[in-house]
Amino acid sequence: MSRWFWRAVHVGGSSIVVLSLAACSGPHSMLSPHSPEGRSIAATWWLMFAMAVVVYIVVTALVVIAISRRPANVPDERRHRFENRFIVVGGLALPVMILAITAIATVQVANELSPASASAEAPVQITVEGELWWWRIEYPNEHVVTANEIHVPIGQKVDIKLVSDNVIHSLWIPELNGKQDLVPGQVNHLRFTADKVGRFDGRCAEFCGIQHARMEFIVFVDSADDYRSWIADNQASAAQPTDGSGQTGQQLFETSSCAGCHTIVGTSAQGSAGPDLTHVASRKTLAAGTIDNTPERMAAWLDHTQSLKHGALMPEVDLTKQQIDALVAYLERLK
Amino acid sequence: MTIEPLLRTEPELPEPEHVWSDRPGLFGFFTTVDHKKIGIRYIVTSFTFFFIAGLMALVMRAQLAQPNSNVVSAETYNQLFTMHGTIMIFLFNTPVLFGFGNYVMPLMLGSRDMAFPRLNAFGYWVFLGSGVFMLSSFLFGAAPDGGWFAYVPLTEKSFSHGVNLDFWGLGVIFTGISTTVGAINFIASAFKLRAPGMTVNRIPLLVWAFIATAFMVIFAVPSLTTAAGLLEADRLFGTAFYRPSNGGNVLLYQHLFWFWGHPEVYILFLPATGMVTTMITVFSRHRTAGYVWVASSFIGVAFISFGVWVHHMFATGMPTQATGMFAAASFIVAIPSGIMYMCWIGTMWGGRVRFPVPMLFALGFLVIFLLGGITGVMVASLPFDLQVHDTYFVVAHFHYVLNGAVVFPIFGALYYWMPKMTGHMLNERLGKWSFWTMLIGFNVTFFPMHILGQRGMQRRIYTYDKGLGWDFLNMIVSIGSVVFAVGTGLTLLNIAIYRKRGAVAGPNPWGADTLEWSTESPPPEWNFDASPVVNSRHPLWDQQPLPYVTASDAPLTEPAEGPAGTSLRQVAVTTGFDAKGDGHFRVPEPSIAPAIVGIGLFVVFVGLLLVGAVIFWVGVVVGLAALTYWAWHCEIDKP
Numbered sequence: 001m002s003r004w005f006w007r008a009v010h011v012g013g014s015s016i017v018v019l020s021l022a023a024c025s026g027p028h029s030m031l032s033p034h035s036p037e038g039r040s041i042a043a044t045w046w047l048m049f050a051m052a053v054v055v056y057i058v059v060t061a062l063v064v065i066a067i068s069r070r071p072a073n074v075p076d077e078r079r080h081r082f083e084n085r086f087i088v089v090g091g092l093a094l095p096v097m098i099l100a101i102t103a104i105a106t107v108q109v110a111n112e113l114s115p116a117s118a119s120a121e122a123p124v125q126i127t128v129e130g131e132l133w134w135w136r137i138e139y140p141n142e143h144v145v146t147a148n149e150i151h152v153p154i155g156q157k158v159d160i161k162l163v164s165d166n167v168i169h170s171l172w173i174p175e176l177n178g179k180q181d182l183v184p185g186q187v188n189h190l191r192f193t194a195d196k197v198g199r200f201d202g203r204c205a206e207f208c209g210i211q212h213a214r215m216e217f218i219v220f221v222d223s224a225d226d227y228r229s230w231i232a233d234n235q236a237s238a239a240q241p242t243d244g245s246g247q248t249g250q251q252l253f254e255t256s257s258c259a260g261c262h263t264i265v266g267t268s269a270q271g272s273a274g275p276d277l278t279h280v281a282s283r284k285t286l287a288a289g290t291i292d293n294t295p296e297r298m299a300a301w302l303d304h305t306q307s308l309k310h311g312a313l314m315p316e317v318d319l320t321k322q323q324i325d326a327l328v329a330y331l332e333r334l335k
Numbered sequence: 336m337t338i339e340p341l342l343r344t345e346p347e348l349p350e351p352e353h354v355w356s357d358r359p360g361l362f363g364f365f366t367t368v369d370h371k372k373i374g375i376r377y378i379v380t381s382f383t384f385f386f387i388a389g390l391m392a393l394v395m396r397a398q399l400a401q402p403n404s405n406v407v408s409a410e411t412y413n414q415l416f417t418m419h420g421t422i423m424i425f426l427f428n429t430p431v432l433f434g435f436g437n438y439v440m441p442l443m444l445g446s447r448d449m450a451f452p453r454l455n456a457f458g459y460w461v462f463l464g465s466g467v468f469m470l471s472s473f474l475f476g477a478a479p480d481g482g483w484f485a486y487v488p489l490t491e492k493s494f495s496h497g498v499n500l501d502f503w504g505l506g507v508i509f510t511g512i513s514t515t516v517g518a519i520n521f522i523a524s525a526f527k528l529r530a531p532g533m534t535v536n537r538i539p540l541l542v543w544a545f546i547a548t549a550f551m552v553i554f555a556v557p558s559l560t561t562a563a564g565l566l567e568a569d570r571l572f573g574t575a576f577y578r579p580s581n582g583g584n585v586l587l588y589q590h591l592f593w594f595w596g597h598p599e600v601y602i603l604f605l606p607a608t609g610m611v612t613t614m615i616t617v618f619s620r621h622r623t624a625g626y627v628w629v630a631s632s633f634i635g636v637a638f639i640s641f642g643v644w645v646h647h648m649f650a651t652g653m654p655t656q657a658t659g660m661f662a663a664a665s666f667i668v669a670i671p672s673g674i675m676y677m678c679w680i681g682t683m684w685g686g687r688v689r690f691p692v693p694m695l696f697a698l699g700f701l702v703i704f705l706l707g708g709i710t711g712v713m714v715a716s717l718p719f720d721l722q723v724h725d726t727y728f729v730v731a732h733f734h735y736v737l738n739g740a741v742v743f744p745i746f747g748a749l750y751y752w753m754p755k756m757t758g759h760m761l762n763e764r765l766g767k768w769s770f771w772t773m774l775i776g777f778n779v780t781f782f783p784m785h786i787l788g789q790r791g792m793q794r795r796i797y798t799y800d801k802g803l804g805w806d807f808l809n810m811i812v813s814i815g816s817v818v819f820a821v822g823t824g825l826t827l828l829n830i831a832i833y834r835k836r837g838a839v840a841g842p843n844p845w846g847a848d849t850l851e852w853s854t855e856s857p858p859p860e861w862n863f864d865a866s867p868v869v870n871s872r873h874p875l876w877d878q879q880p881l882p883y884v885t886a887s888d889a890p891l892t893e894p895a896e897g898p899a900g901t902s903l904r905q906v907a908v909t910t911g912f913d914a915k916g917d918g919h920f921r922v923p924e925p926s927i928a929p930a931i932v933g934i935g936l937f938v939v940f941v942g943l944l945l946v947g948a949v950i951f952w953v954g955v956v957v958g959l960a961a962l963t964y965w966a967w968h969c970e971i972d973k974p
Contacts, residue, residue, distance in 0.1 A: 066681075071686055087678060110655050174791040179721055179724060201791070207486070207794065
């Protein structure tokens, strides 16, 4: 029995260590952070992880010794005293110490991250609204509106204002910071300073209905120049179609039900229920990460929306193949 | 050790069989108030729900084994995870522990029944009714789909049009009635029905766990009832408690829910640790090290657990000053667990440990809960929680606690008390296979979830894309879940085969120390021929032979002559603190009233669900009529 038990403990213990170390890799891991905020949290984790390994090994070893040793024949009074000391030291004093260390680390990092200690005048202000099931992104100072993609400049403090007028969502970019909920009736903030140029995936973390799984977004950390030019591009009105099918597409868009929900700046389409499509062709994905943004996939989306993202609020409109091609020709040029 | 049938020999008394037996047949089935039958019903019913919810988990794991798979639709998946959690918490974990409490507690106390036997029967019928109520939603294709904690506004009428969420909201209010009456019964029984001499510092630790649990239930459940009640008011009657557009508050729901929700974790956990303490003591054959420490830890946990609920809400945007307080309380609640660990280790340290199946499950608990407890401290750390909250890291953590640290002790308890219930031992070899399969399956299922969570996999997604670094681990998890399911199935098989065919158990097959092992297996309807007299924490170890109350110990004995026309369904009542004789308690006769009131309540809830006034009032009338009959038809008041 006890040999089996030892073996089980050995295998279990070593696999815990190996698997946990493997956790630092992976494309969207909170353990490969690219912001000071993310690094503080990861450091807290590694501190707690180290203590956890020691505690786990020591307690398991005590259990194993306790079940395999032969009881010594000691007088009751001495045994009682020993047990009491054992409980006070092992069950009270040591846990209090370990918890105190954890608590101090927690308070320090929590203060660093707390909205109170972040500068309210962050140079980059973004408002994110949680929708069913996509993200409305606004840059109020720059008058830019987009969806499901956030661009931020490297090395600058970003303040994201989080609001929702439907259900609770939660904005989470594992590599940049912890998550914050978008709670109807209140305004929350998430702040971070990204320090690596690149693409970081985020997603909704609070169950928000049938397509909770398909509510993703991308954060692009740009160099200062790239960021400025992205803002400038997105401040511009939509590109005018130059070819025939594009013009047909635009006309169709403006006269059909599309315009009831979507805005394309520079046209008569001013709907606000769905994502702003002024620069839709510049985005990487459609429908909050559901599909890649290619002409073929966009055509598929227009043709059978509900089988690609069942329950999405965009209805399947009866369109002919020619109409879809015209719409795609128009939309895919809206860089 | 034989029990002297002291009072049975008195010639003028009727045979106990006549006084205690239920009526034969179906009528007897619906009228019984025997705590043992009710306890077993709780256990059987809740295990039925356990296997149903377990199958749901397997379907979910089939869906998540590979990226972008189509085993079930998004709607079905959302219903499955909602009902998996709801069933496991409300219809399995809580009632199965109440079932064991019902069965074991009066026996452990040396009593003949619970303090309120008819209330006890009522509690079971309500539990059964609420279970049927919630599960029937599948028949109408309208199972709840808002997650097991049903956050508003997603669960408000404007975002959830069907009756799905009404099944949930009304269902949890319905089960709350059962839990509450059960808790009242536990408290009254533990304080008034202990064997003479079982002073407050000799109460078995499992009973202490149930006392602490019962008090938590009484203070926590009203909060859940309020949360769900206001939700149903919003949904059915158009109030605006949780609708910000009309001045309501969304987070109010979360506060109310978790004010119950976090104590609930310990409501499940404490009885399980009580079971573990019992098994470790018995199989170390050594008195529990630090009895006072363990009992105080139970009570300490019960108090502190009411001050930690906001750690479920760290990401809702509350100020750090507030969340910091709750983080601190959440660290502190770990200390009693540390104390308990050292008490368990100390007990085993002083004794010579045997390893029958129940002890294996207790040891499995020790290695699993250790990890679940450690990750519990981690998620109490505010900044770290903001990363792993609502991810598979948390899913892993609470399965280590609620599955590992509650289900493992429950399986141990099955092997431990089943011989008392049936008179037959379960098969050891099959039990060991079951244990090891479960232990391995459990860890293969839930350990990788920690890593998935840190890699960004959030909870409650019906599918995911390829190439996120989740594919391999999800496949491992799904394989593990099958192994775990096979392990639980082996115990089911064990019970099916050996329940009646296993080796004869005898009164005390484990050489245990508490009073339930002093009577026959299975015990007679009246449990004990006379009250045992206790002068130790471990009566069957220290008191050989065990003394019983005799006719000269008035007023503890039954009166030699009952008044004409009454039965001798009586049990000694003792004082709450030092368990001195305090008169008698006449155990009520079997009655159909509890079942009818239960049916009335069921109809009331169906009426609310359908917003059908006629059905509702029919239920009210039936329930009130049966309640009136119950109150009048009371043996205690008869001359």
